[in-house]
Amino acid sequence: xxxxxxxxxxxxxxxxxxxxxxxxxxxxxxxxxxxxxxxxxxxxxxxxxxxxxxxxxxxxxxxxxxxxxxxxxxxxxxxxxxxxxxxxxxxxxxxxxxxxxxxxxxxxx
Ligand code: AMP
Ligand code: ZN
Numbered sequence: 533x534x535x536x537x538x539x540x541x542x543x544x545x546x547x548x549x550x551x552x553x554x555x556x557x558x559x560x561x562x563x564x565x566x567x568x569x570x571x572x573x574x575x576x577x578x579x580x581x582x583x584x585x586x587x588x589x590x591x592x593x594x595x596x597x598x599x600x601x602x603x604x605x606x607x608x609x610x611x612x613x614x615x616x617x618x619x620x621x622x623x624x625x626x627x628x629x630x631x632x633x634x635x636x637x638x639x640x641x
Pocket of ligand 2: 536576625
């Protein structure tokens with residue numbers, strides 16, 4: 533089992549877990565791109581958001597609910613799923629980025 537997020541979930545790799553309830557964890561991104569940069573991750577391994585939607589759609593809703601909970605107090609925040617290497621995905625265990633604490637440009641890079 534080579535998946536880094538599966539290893540974080542089993543505790544084989546240490547991480548700064550800031551949320552762990554039911555089917556979802558959240559942790560601080562190791563290479564933050566904003567003052568707040570959290571990753572919201574389903575405990576079950578899915579490759580990307582589309583796979584979650586097809587197999588466990590309620591988990592997607594719960595991930596966005598957790599994002600709202602963890603973004604509490606931020607005046608605005610950005611949630612991102614990268615799908616595929618061309619879109620910037622580097623870890624192929626689905627995760628929702630939650631970024632906040634600064635202004636963001638549009639379109640994204
Ligand atoms: P993505 O490029 O969308 O697949 O996002 C993967 C994210 O995981 C990147 O922002 C990485 O900085 C982050 N990351 C990789 N390894 C770890 C780790 N061990 N702990 C926390 N975040 C990680
Ligand atoms: Zn995994």
